[in-house]
Amino acid sequence: xxxxxxxxxxxxxxxxxxxxxxxxxxxxxxxxxxxxxxxxxxxxxxxxxxxxxxxxxxxxxxxxxxxxxxxxxxxxxxxxxxxxxxxxxxxxxxxxxxxxxxxxxxxxxxxxxxxxxxx
Amino acid sequence: xxxxxxxxxxxxxxxxxxxxxxxxxxxxxxxxxxxxxxxxxxxxxxxxxxxxxxxxxxxxxxxxxxxxxxxxxxxxxxxxxxxxxxxxxxxxxxxxxxxxxxxxxxxxxx
Numbered sequence: 001x002x003x004x005x006x007x008x009x010x011x012x013x014x015x016x017x018x019x020x021x022x023x024x025x026x027x028x029x030x031x032x033x034x035x036x037x038x039x040x041x042x043x044x045x046x047x048x049x050x051x052x053x054x055x056x057x058x059x060x061x062x063x064x065x066x067x068x069x070x071x072x073x074x075x076x077x078x079x080x081x082x083x084x085x086x087x088x089x090x091x092x093x094x095x096x097x098x099x100x101x102x103x104x105x106x107x108x109x110x111x112x113x114x115x116x117x118x119x
Numbered sequence: 120x121x122x123x124x125x126x127x128x129x130x131x132x133x134x135x136x137x138x139x140x141x142x143x144x145x146x147x148x149x150x151x152x153x154x155x156x157x158x159x160x161x162x163x164x165x166x167x168x169x170x171x172x173x174x175x176x177x178x179x180x181x182x183x184x185x186x187x188x189x190x191x192x193x194x195x196x197x198x199x200x201x202x203x204x205x206x207x208x209x210x211x212x213x214x215x216x217x218x219x220x221x222x223x224x225x226x227x228x229x
Contacts, residue, residue, distance in 0.1 A: 037165075037220075044122060045157070045165065045208050047218040061217050062120060095164055103153040104210055104218055105170035112164055 002026040004096055004110035011116045017084040020113045022096035029077040030054040033099040035106060036070070036081045038092040046092075050099070051079060086117045123148065123209055123221035130227040136197040139224045141209030142190060147219060149190040153212035156185060156194045160205045168207075169194065196226070204228045 007021040022034065036048040049060035051070040058070040064083070071080045079096060094113045097106040124142040131137040141154070148154060154172045157165035167176055172192060173185040182197045192211070196203055209221040 035218075044223045045159075045210070045220040047210070047220055049217075059216060062215065097164075100176075103171055103212060104155040105174075105176065106155070106157075106165075106167050107176060109164035109166075 002098065002108045004098060004108055006094075006096060006110040006113045009114040009116070011118065012086050014087050014117060014119055016086050016117075017082060018086060018115050019080055019082040020094050020096075020115070021078050021080050022110050023076065023078045024098070025077060027098075029072075029074060033102075034070075034072075034079045035097045035099060035104070036068075036094065037097060038094045039112075040089070040092040043092075048081070048094075053079065083115075086115075088117050091115065091117045120213060120215065120217060120219045123211060123219055125207075125209060125221040125224045127222070128225045128227065130229055131196075131199045132229045133199055133201065135199050136195060137199060137226065139194045139196075139207055139209075139226070141192045141194070141211075141221045143192075143211055143219070144190055146215075147190075147211040147213040148187065148192050150214055151212045152187065154185070154187060154192040155210045156183075157208045157210070158203075158205045159208065165208065199228055201228050 003025045005023045035050045051058045069082045096110040098108045100107040156169040159165040169185040172187045184195045207224045
C-alpha cells in the first residue's frame with residue numbers, strides 16, 4: 001500500500017534551517033510528482049511547491065522562492081524539503097503529498113511534520 | 120498570489136444539501152479547469168475530494184460534486200452526514216505555473 005512517512009517534529013531558532021524528509025513506499029517512486037504544503041496553527045493550507053521526482057525538477061511558490069529547496073534520494077525513495085532563514089511565521093505543520101496524475105490530484109499525504117520556530 | 124476566497128463557515132442539517140463557493144480571478148479559476156477540493160478533519164491530513172473541478176477519486180462518495188462558472192468554483196455536498204463536518208479547502212492552478220489554496224470553509228452539521 002502507498003505510504004508517505006515524514007520525519008519527526010522540529011524546534012528551531014529564528015534564522016536557522018530545517019530539513020524535512022518524506023519517505024515513500026508502495027509505488028514506483030520516480031513516476032509521481034511530490035508536492036509540499038504547509039499549515040500554520042489554525043490557518044489555511046499554503047502551497048510551497050512541487051518536485052518532479054523523476055528528474056528532480058522543482059517548482060516553488062513565489063512566497064518561498066530563494067528560501068526553499070527540494071531534493072530526492074532515489075535509492076531511499078525519499079524526498080526532502082529544506083527551508084532556510086526561519087522566522088516565527090514559518091511555524092506550521094508541513095505536509096508532503098503525492099500527485100497521482102496531474103493538476104493537484106493529491107491522493108496520498110504524509111502525516112505532517114510540525115516545525116516550531118522559537119527563540 | 121492571494122488566496123482564493125471561501126466563506127468562513129457553512130452549516131446544514133443532516134440530509135440537506137450545502138454548497139461551498141471558491142472565488143478566484145481570471146488568472147486562476149477563470150482560466151483553468153484545474154480546481155481541486157480537500158476535506159480536512161481536525162488534526163488530520165487533508166483528503167482529496169474532487170480534482171479538475173468535478174472529478175471524484177475512487178472511494179469518494181457521489182454525494183460530493185463540483186462545478187465552475189467564471190472565476191468561481193463550487194463544491195456541493197448532498198445528503199449531509201455528521202461525518203461531513205470538517206474544513207474544506209479549494210485549490211487552483213494559476214497562470215504563474217503554481218497553485219493557490221482557498222481560505223477554507225468550516226462545515227457544521229447541525
